[in-house]
Amino acid sequence: MWTVASYVLKQRMAGRKQYPLVLMLEPLFRCNLACAGCGKIQYPAHVLKMNLSPEECFRAVDECGAPTVSIPGGEPLMHPEIDKIVEGLVARKKYIYLCTNALLLKEKLHLFKPSQYLSFSVHVDGQKEHHDFSVCKEGGYEIAIEGIREAVKRGFRVTTNTTLFDGTDPNSVRAFFDEMMTLGVEGMMLSPGYSYDKAPDQQHFLGRARTRKLFRAILSNRKSNWQFNMSPLFLEFLMGKRNYACTPWGMPTYNVFGWQKPCYLLQDGYAETFQELMDSTAWQNYGTESGNPKCANCMVHSGYEATSVHDIFNTWKGFIGAVKATLFSQYPDAEAARMLQEPVKPVHAPAGLVQLTLKHEAAELAKPELAKR
Secondary structure, rough: OOOHHHHHHHHHHHHOOOOOOEEOOOOOOOOOOOOOOOOOOOOHHHHOOOOHHHHHHHHHHHHOOEEEEEEEOOOOOOOOOHHHHHHHHHHHHOOEEEEEEOOOEEEEEEEOOOOEEEEEEEEEEOHHHHHHHOOOOOHHHHHHHHHHHHHHHHHOOOEEEEEEOOOHHHHHHHHHHHHHHOOOOOOEEEEEOOOOOOOOOOOOOOOOHHHHHHHHHHHHHHHHOOOOOHHHHHHHHOOOOOOOOOOOHOOOEEEEEEEEEOOOOOOEEEEEEHHHHHHOOHHHOHHHOOOOOOHOOOOHHHHHHHHHHHEEEEEEEHHHHHHHHOOOOOOOOOHHHHHHOOOOOOOOOOOOHHHHHHHHHHHOOOOOOHHOO
16 A cells, blocks of 8 residues: 555656556466456467567556556466466565466465565355356356465465456445355455456346445445445446546556557557557547446446555545545445345346356367366
8 A cells, every 4th residue: 555655656756647457467268267257368279379478568567657556367387487487576576466367276276485576366256156157157256266365375475356247245345255255355346347358258247326336235344344445436437426537558458469548448549658558549438427338338447446556545535535435435325225235036047058168168168178077
């Protein structure tokens, strides 16, 4: 928190209005899951074989200058040199969130050393039924939990990353929070699902009104031991208590194609350098207020958490709001409590999704290297 605060204040003193907070570094798109709501693994085979080298990663991190680096994918633990990438970023004193579905976490932990700069951000989309449905893999939840336990046992920092979709049971999410706190997770990150054009399942993405209702039910009347790894004002934004404009440059993305325009979620071209990304992107064409239909229902942290952080350090209202949200974090709300009693439609796979998943698994098993096993 102190590092981010110091960084933001330096940018403000330098008169910069557009600066990154978190670099989204994607060293590969390859993954060992086929999540129905993901648009990152729908590339052709030759693209899925591509990796960023450690040197390319370091160059992007140095260009960007953000104090925090999130390493999503794909599945980063499938990268053959992920340990070298992490080691180089720790040496640069960057705070790293290594995002993983944890299927490989236990067997790869020996590659890393516990550090204040490294956190494993484990993708867990709620309790067992919801998580396994979301990632289209039975037993995925148990593997993720085993990975979390082992990482905590070995002294690593561990957070969770949860994406919520339409049909989510808020009571189940609240019970999931209890489970994660019991495991020793430092903090939890939440986000509504973004409707990637390439995602197989287009039926379960949340609109803005349903997002606010769901998060109000989940995040009101909180337990005091729940710890969230997010700006408190961004959580209020999800609950419908604040209105924010998108800050698409707040979390820029670098991947195998270069600097992605304009953000982690949209692909409208690429730039060769970070400065070119900042100078050549028509930022006014993005965000809900722009009228761009691709941005209409987005409330994802990669676009809006940077806005909330900017609000905290650049306005007295935002600063006081953050102090209040930190000191009075339970948010008592009788109407939200009543929402928890409302019936929730059961989570079922949309037509064709089960068949699509089975086809993917059959194709995976047909690969020569797996057939030999």
